Each structure stands twice: as C-alpha cells, then as structure tokens.
Amino acid sequence: MALQSLDIKQRSATTTPSTQVRQTTEVAKLIDVSTCIGCKACQSACMEWNDLRPEVGSCSGVHDNPTDLGPEAWTVMRFSEVELDGRLEWLIRKDGCMHCSDPGCLKACPAPGAIIQYSNGIVDFHQENCIGCGYCVTGCPFNIPRLSAKDSKAYKCSLCSDRVAVNQAPACAKVCPTGAIQFGAKEDMKDYAEQRIADLRERGFAKAGLYDPPGVGGTHVMYVLQHADQPGLYHGLAEDPSISPLVSLWKGVAKPLATAVLAAVSLGSLFHYVTKGPNEVAKDIEDEIEREERAAREREEKEGAK
Amino acid sequence: MIRDPKDLKRYEPSERANHWVVGMSFILLALSGLAFFHPAYFPLTQLFGGPTWTRILHPYFGVLMAVSFLSIFIRFRRLNLMTPADREWLAQARQMVDGDDHNMPEQGKYNGGQKVLFWALALCMLLMTLSGLAMWRAWFELPVDIVRLASVVHAATAAFMIALIMVHIYAAVWVKGTVRAMWYGTVTRAWAKQHHRGWYRQVTGR
Numbered sequence: 057m058a059l060q061s062l063d064i065k066q067r068s069a070t071t072t073p074s075t076q077v078r079q080t081t082e083v084a085k086l087i088d089v090s091t092c093i094g095c096k097a098c099q100s101a102c103m104e105w106n107d108l109r110p111e112v113g114s115c116s117g118v119h120d121n122p123t124d125l126g127p128e129a130w131t132v133m134r135f136s137e138v139e140l141d142g143r144l145e146w147l148i149r150k151d152g153c154m155h156c157s158d159p160g161c162l163k164a165c166p167a168p169g170a171i172i173q174y175s176n177g178i179v180d181f182h183q184e185n186c187i188g189c190g191y192c193v194t195g196c197p198f199n200i201p202r203l204s205a206k207d208s209k210a211y212k213c214s215l216c217s218d219r220v221a222v223n224q225a226p227a228c229a230k231v232c233p234t235g236a237i238q239f240g241a242k243e244d245m246k247d248y249a250e251q252r253i254a255d256l257r258e259r260g261f262a263k264a265g266l267y268d269p270p271g272v273g274g275t276h277v278m279y280v281l282q283h284a285d286q287p288g289l290y291h292g293l294a295e296d297p298s299i300s301p302l303v304s305l306w307k308g309v310a311k312p313l314a315t316a317v318l319a320a321v322s323l324g325s326l327f328h329y330v331t332k333g334p335n336e337v338a339k340d341i342e343d344e345i346e347r348e349e350r351a352a353r354e355r356e357e358k359e360g361a362k
Numbered sequence: 363m364i365r366d367p368k369d370l371k372r373y374e375p376s377e378r379a380n381h382w383v384v385g386m387s388f389i390l391l392a393l394s395g396l397a398f399f400h401p402a403y404f405p406l407t408q409l410f411g412g413p414t415w416t417r418i419l420h421p422y423f424g425v426l427m428a429v430s431f432l433s434i435f436i437r438f439r440r441l442n443l444m445t446p447a448d449r450e451w452l453a454q455a456r457q458m459v460d461g462d463d464h465n466m467p468e469q470g471k472y473n474g475g476q477k478v479l480f481w482a483l484a485l486c487m488l489l490m491t492l493s494g495l496a497m498w499r500a501w502f503e504l505p506v507d508i509v510r511l512a513s514v515v516h517a518a519t520a521a522f523m524i525a526l527i528m529v530h531i532y533a534a535v536w537v538k539g540t541v542r543a544m545w546y547g548t549v550t551r552a553w554a555k556q557h558h559r560g561w562y563r564q565v566t567g568r
Contacts, residue, residue, distance in 0.1 A: 069401040166398040167413055187413040189398065190499035194509050203499060208414075302510040306517055311400045314521030321525045325532035332461040335537045342552040348568070349368065 062221050066173040068165035080176045083220060084242035085229060087150050088252055088280040089290065090261070092236040094119065094133055094148040098228035102131050105216060105227035125151060127204035130213040131228060134291035140283070149279065149290040150228070150237070153200045153213035155179045157273030160299040161212075163307050164195025177242065177276035178217050183209045195307070197272060197297040215276065245278060252280045271298030369548040370565055372471075378547055380434050387427035392524050394420040399517055421498045428491045435484055441471050442481065447560075448474035463556075470560040479530055486523040489515055 063075045103109060110128035113121065119135045131152035138145045159179045162171040170185035171192060181192075181201070188208030192201040201210045216226035224230070229239040238248060249266045256264035265284025268274045279293070287293040373381075394416045396403040407413040450467045451474035458466055458475075466473075472480070496504050496512035504512075534540045539553040554562040562568075 069404060071401050166401075166404070168401060168404060187417045188499075189417050190497075191398075191513075193499070194497075194506060194513055199506065208500070300507075300510050302514050306510075306514045310514070310517055310521075314517070315400060315402070317521060317525055318528070321528045325528060325536075328459070328532075329536060332459075334535075335461070335463065337539055337550065337552045337556050341556045345550075345552045345555060 062178070062217060063175040064172050065175040066159075066162060067169050068162045068171040069168040074172075075175065078175065080174070082242040083176045083178065083215075083240065083276060084245040085155075085215065085226060085277045086238040086245040086249055086280065087277065088236045088238070088249075089147060089149055090236075090252070090256055090264070090280060090282050091234050092133075092148045092150065093234055094135060094146075095233060096121075096133050097231045097233060098150055098237060099129070099131055099133060101227040101231035102213070103128075105219070106130065106214070125200060125202055125212075127202045127206070127209075127211040130211065136289060136291045138289050140289075145282075147282075147290050149293065151291065153179065153215070153277065154198050154272070155213075155215055155276035156197075157275065158299065160195035160197050160272070160303055161192035161201055161210075162195075163299060164191040164303055166191055174217065176220065178215045178220065179276075180214050180217050181210055181212060183207075183211070186210055195299065195303050197294060197299060242274075242276065249278065249280050256280070256282055267293070269294070269297050271296050366550070369550055370554050370562070371547055372543045372549050372554075373547040375547065377434075377437060378544065380430060380437065381544060383430040384427060384434055387423050387430060388527060390423045391420065391427055392520075392527075394423065395520055396524075399520070418500075421494060421500070424491070424494050428487065431483075431487045435487075438480065439484075442477045444474070444477055445470075448477055451475070452478065468559045469557070470564070471558055473558070475533070479526060482526055483523065483530075486519050486526065489519045490523065493519070 063078055063080055065074055065076075067074050108128040108130065110122050110126055113123065115121070116123050120132065122129045122132055125132055131150055134149045134151045136147040136149070138147055155178055157177065159171070159173060161181075162173060162179060165171045166189060167185050167187045170182055170187070171179065172182055173179050186209045188203060188210070190201075190203050190210065192210050193199075193203065201212045203210050216224070216228075219226055225239040226237075229237040238245060240248075246266065246268070253264045253266060261282040263285040264280070264282050267279035267281050267284060267287060279287075279290075281287060281290065283289055287295055390410075393406050394410055397406040397410075397413070397416055398404075398420075404413070407416040410416040410419055447467050447469065451469060454466060455475055457463070493512035493516040495502060496508055497516060534544070537557065539550055543549050551562070551566070554565070
C-alpha cells in the first residue's frame with residue numbers, strides 16, 4: 057500500500073518523473089542463510105503483522121509449508137538438501153520479493169500507480185490500482201508475485217513498508233530468533249555481511265559471499281550464502297537474474313515504435329487523400345455503362361414492339 | 363433496399379453481418395488493448411467501465427473476433443487465392459497509389475492488394491489468438507518464458523494488424539463507391555467495371 061510518509065521514486069505506467077528532490081536512505085534486509093534454523097517464525101510474523109491466513113494445506117513430504125508463495129503467503133522457507141564433498145547440507149532460504157532496484161514487475165505493469173518504488177528502495181504493490189492482468193508475474197525475474205483467485209489482484213512482500221515508514225524493522229526481521237534476518241541501511245547491511253562472510257570463510261566456506269545481483273541493479277533483500285558461487289543450490293535461486301530481454305522489448309522500444317508506426321499510417325493516409333485526391337469512378341466508364349444500358353433498353357423496346 | 367436495379371450485388375446480408383461483427387470486435391479490441399500497451403492510451407479504459415473491466419472484457423472480445431474472423435475466413439478464402447494477374451497488379455501497385463489506375467491489369471472480385479491483406483490479416487489473427495490465450499491468466503497458466511514471448515508477439519502483431527486495418531479502412535474511403543458495399547451489399551456497374559473488370563464481366567456476362 058502506498059504511503060504518503062515515504063517518497064515515491066518510480067510509479068508503474070507513468071511517463072513523467074516521480075518525486076526527485078529528496079533522497080531517503082536506501083534500506084535493505086539481509087538474510088544470512090548460514091544462521092537460519094528454519095523455524096519459520098518469520099513466516100508466522102509475516103502472517104500476523106500483515107493479517108494474512110493462507111489456507112491450511114497438507115504435508116507434501118518435505119519441510120516446506122506452504123509449498124509455494126501465494127497471495128496470502130508473502131514469504132516461505134525453501135528447504136534444500138544438498139550433498140557437497142560428501143557432506144549433507146540443509147540449505148534453508150527465506151524466499152520472497154527481492155525488492156530489485158530495477159523491478160521487472162514495475163516495468164511490465166500497465167496500470168498507473170499499481171506498483172511503486174519508494175526512494176528507500178522498497179517495491180510495493182498498490183492493490184487498489186491493480187487491474188489483475190498478471191503482467192507483474194510475466195516481468196518478475198524471481199517468480200514472486202501471485203494473483204489471488206479471490207479478487208484477481210497481485211500480492212507480494214511489501215518489506216513491511218508500513219512498519220519501515222515509522223522506523224520499525226519488517227516483522228520477519230523483528231521476530232527472527234537467531235538474528236539471521238537483519239534490517240537497516242543498505243550500506244550498513246553490506247558492512248555487516250562482510251563480517252559474516254569473513255567469518256564463514258574462516259570456517260571453511262571459501263566461496264561464501266553476498267547475493268546482491270547487479271543484473272537487476274542490486275536488490276533490497278540480500279542473502280549471505282555459504283556457496284555464493286552456486287546460488288542455484290538454494291532452491292533454484294537465480295544465478296544472474298535480470299529483466300528478460302523479451303519484457304524489455306515489449307515494455308521498452310516496442311511502445312514508441314508502434315505508436316510512431318500507427319501515427320505514420322494515419323497521417324500518411326490523410327495526406328495521401330489530400331495530395332492525390334479520391335479514387336473516383338472515371339467519367340468515361342460511367343458514360344460507357346450508360347450507353348450500354350441505353351442500347352439494351354432500346355433493344356428491349358424494339359423487341360417488345362414486334 | 364436496392365437503390366438501382368442495375369446495381370451489382372457484391373455481398374450477401376450474412377456476409378455483411380459477419381464483417382460487421384469482425385469490425386466491431388476489432389475496434390473494441392484495439393481500443394481496450396492499446397490501453398494496456400502504453401500509458402498514453404490508458405484513459406481508453408474509461409470506455410469499458412474502468413481498467414479492471416477492460417482487463418476482464420478484452421479477452422472475451424478476442425474470442426468473439428477469433429470466431430467471427432474464422433467464419434469470414436472460411437467464406438472468402440477461395441476468392442482470395444493468388445493468381446499471376448494479382449502478382450502483376452502488385453508489381454504495379456505504386457502507380458495505383460500514385461493516383462493512376464488506367465494501366466492496372468484486370469482484376470477479379472478481389473485485387474492483389476486485397477488478397478495480400480486477407481492473408482496477412484489471417485496470419486495476424488492466428489498469432490493474436492494463440493498469444494492472447496497464453497496471456498489470459500483468468501483461464502490459463504503457462505510457463506513464464508512462453509508468456510513473455512506471447513506478450514511480445516501479441517503487442518507487435520497487434521500494432522501491425524491495426525496498421526493493416528487502417529490501410530483497409532483508408533482504401534475503402536479512398537476508392538469512392540466502396541463503403542456502400544459494406545452497408546447494403548451493392549456497387550454500381552461503373553464501379554465494378556473500373557476496379558474489378560474480371561468480376562464485372564463474370565456477373566454481367568459482358
């Protein structure tokens with residue numbers, strides 16, 4: 057939900073600039089996968105703060121529950137059992153909106169103001185402007201937004217923009233018992249991540265690193281990964297995400313190009329008409345037909361007279 | 363409703379009705395579809411009861427057009443088979459556009475340009491229907507890569523198709539005496555003799 061207390065940097069389907077004069081501090085959520093114990097307190101806190109109740113599902117044989125994100129489940133824990141160098145690792149990733157700096161959902165959205173990006177980096181859905189087309193799903197490189205079957209509106213994590221607006225950390229960060237979810241200024245989160253990464257490297261995770269993918273301009277939800285060289289291990293986390301070139305084409309150059317073509321065809325038609333004039337039936341053909349008809353009539357009259 | 367008993371019948375009432383259903387559904391589709399294509403056209407959603415209603419209705423207009431277009435396609439496909447005379451006509455089309463149609467080769471019921479338009483529209487309609495179904499989230503859920511490709515195809519084909527229809531409408535306005543064929547199905551003998559001499563001879567026996 058759009059908040060007056062936060063500056064809007066970008067608005068979907070809007071061609072004029074949004075608020076520019078004030079730059080607020082860029083925020084980020086840092087999820088340290090190495091210290092997550094998979095307790096799902098974050099899921100519960102998310103449900104509680106946002107007042108969401110996904111339908112009770114059934115056990116699918118693994119720990120994931122619910123098994124997927126949904127209009128009422130804005131964050132879910134993804135559990136991956138991975139064998140590396142003969143050791144079993146249980147990699148647990150808290151999945152949800154990454155709050156990209158270059159959001160594919162916002163780029164694809166055709167409804168003015170249905171998706172907004174605050175100057176602090178949070179990408180928020182404004183459901184009262186949402187028309188339910190699902191273009192955000194098409195645009196998202198992380199497969200996050202979900203259309204509700206109840207109201208055909210799209211939903212996803214808001215990074216608790218309502219809490220952040222009043223200087224509170226998101227509900228998931230607030231509740232995390234191990235401190236695996238941290239929230240603050242993006243710069244501070246990067247500094248904190250450095251410490252965590254140094255610690256992990258010391259403990260044998262040589263490829264530990266920060267996940268802040270540059271393909272989408274960086275994200276406002278970042279991960280500390282033990283195996284940053286293989287993000288795919290973490291339930292298929294995208295290796296090098298970016299907005300699909302097809303989406304960029306569709307929502308980029310195609311728009312002015314098609315508009316120009318249609319304008320050219322309509323203006324071309326108009327000027328063709330006024331310069332070349334209409335294509336009328338030639339006078340000589342009309343006369344010809346008239347002569348033929350007169351001759352036919354005369355023939356008929358002659359035959360009638362006989 | 364015959365203005366002059368000597369006028370030539372070009373279209374049956376059912377053909378005209380079919381064309382009007384296609385035409386009306388096309389206009390509804392173009393206006394509602396453009397609304398989602400570029401923010402500049404978004405106010406068009408007000409014609410359909412607001413943006414959400416536009417999103418709901420657009421694909422149903424599409425189903426109507428797909429069905430009515432299929433019907434018109436079946437009716438006219440044989441009349442639109444290309445012949446050598448059509449190719450010759452197309453080679454000289456520039457002269458015609460320039461305003462001089464005296465040297466154009468004799469044409470049957472449809473000229474080369476109309477036939478090219480017919481097949482181009484048929485291809486567009488096929489692409490629009492398939493890509494449109496892939497994007498219709500109320501009923502279908504396809505892999506995101508397919509939906510992305512469908513979105514580009516749908517937008518590009520739509521722009522091309524709108525341009526084709528603009529040309530189609532303009533040609534009807536430019537060539538005087540044509541639009542009445544769409545309204546009441548008849549054309550004058552002189553019109554037929556000038557623009558479709560082969561057809562004129564076929565129907566009059568002259």
